[in-house]
Amino acid sequence: MSRNKTSKFEANRRATNIIQAGKPLFEGIKGKWRESFFKNPNPIIVELGCGRGEYSVGLAQLDQEKNYIGVDIKGDRIYRGSQEAISLGLKNVGFLRTKIHDIENFFEEGEIDGVWITFPDPRPKKRDIRRRITNPRFLEIYWKLCKPGSQFHLKTDNSGFFDYSLEVLQNYDIGDMVITRDLYNSEYLKEHHGITTKYEKIWTEKGSKIHYLRFKMI
Numbered sequence: 001m002s003r004n005k006t007s008k009f010e011a012n013r014r015a016t017n018i019i020q021a022g023k024p025l026f027e028g029i030k031g032k033w034r035e036s037f038f039k040n041p042n043p044i045i046v047e048l049g050c051g052r053g054e055y056s057v058g059l060a061q062l063d064q065e066k067n068y069i070g071v072d073i074k075g076d077r078i079y080r081g082s083q084e085a086i087s088l089g090l091k092n093v094g095f096l097r098t099k100i101h102d103i104e105n106f107f108e109e110g111e112i113d114g115v116w117i118t119f120p121d122p123r124p125k126k127r128d129i130r131r132r133i134t135n136p137r138f139l140e141i142y143w144k145l146c147k148p149g150s151q152f153h154l155k156t157d158n159s160g161f162f163d164y165s166l167e168v169l170q171n172y173d174i175g176d177m178v179i180t181r182d183l184y185n186s187e188y189l190k191e192h193h194g195i196t197t198k199y200e201k202i203w204t205e206k207g208s209k210i211h212y213l214r215f216k217m218i
């Protein structure tokens with residue numbers, strides 16, 4: 001491992017805003033995020049596959065009445081969001097280093113109040129369909145862990161992934177769906193508060209249109 005990565009991982013071990021294997025709360029946080037981590041009763045929004053956690057940190061800054069948790073398996077990406085949150089003095093944002101399909105080990109049914117997914121790996125190969133994070137095996141978990149009425153947001157450059165997600169979602173009980181295949185030229189842009197993720201920058205610079213959907217989970 002490079003020296004740079006080693007020092008990031010060391011910082012992650014010390015950071016109180018990261019829960020990961022080896023830290024005491026990793027085993028006992030399920031159902032206790034408000035009580036043991038945030039120490040407030042506010043709603044919890046999770047950003048799945050958060051990378052550097054731009055949405056978790058950006059939204060936490062804008063709305064201190066909600067708690068945000070960025071989830072990702074890659075420690076060197078979470079490091080960026082964690083350090084940014086520390087330097088901004090944000091107490092309403094945390095990071096969980098785990099695989100998304102394991103989040104049932106970390107959240108109780110109904111503990112989550114909203115989901116953001118930004119620029120997920122599109123996994124275009126047929127043999128990888130089960131690994132797409134809007135595959136039913138993932139959606140079943142989100143539905144179980146989210147309170148009824150939770151808002152679900154998905155932002156992607158990838159029309160194949162977007163179409164796949166729309167198709168799968170037809171089998172779920174959802175309300176108030178909004179869809180745009182060109183977020184930057186839509187009425188929904190202002191709801192994004194100018195937050196741009198790393199992958200969003202990469203794809204918009206290449207000329208891709210940003211697709212966005214949101215709905216209520218019923």
Ligand SMILES: C[S@@+](CC[C@H](N)C(=O)[O-])C[C@H]1O[C@@H](n2cnc3c(N)ncnc32)[C@H](O)[C@@H]1O
Nearest residue numbers: 049050051072073074099100118119197198199
């Ligand atoms: C293309 S990146 C997007 C990162 C960020 N959301 C952005 O827009 O810049 C996808 C992220 O999802 C994470 N990821 C993909 N599949 C995952 C899984 N099953 N569990 C946890 N993280 C996952 C990757 O580690 C990566 O950071």
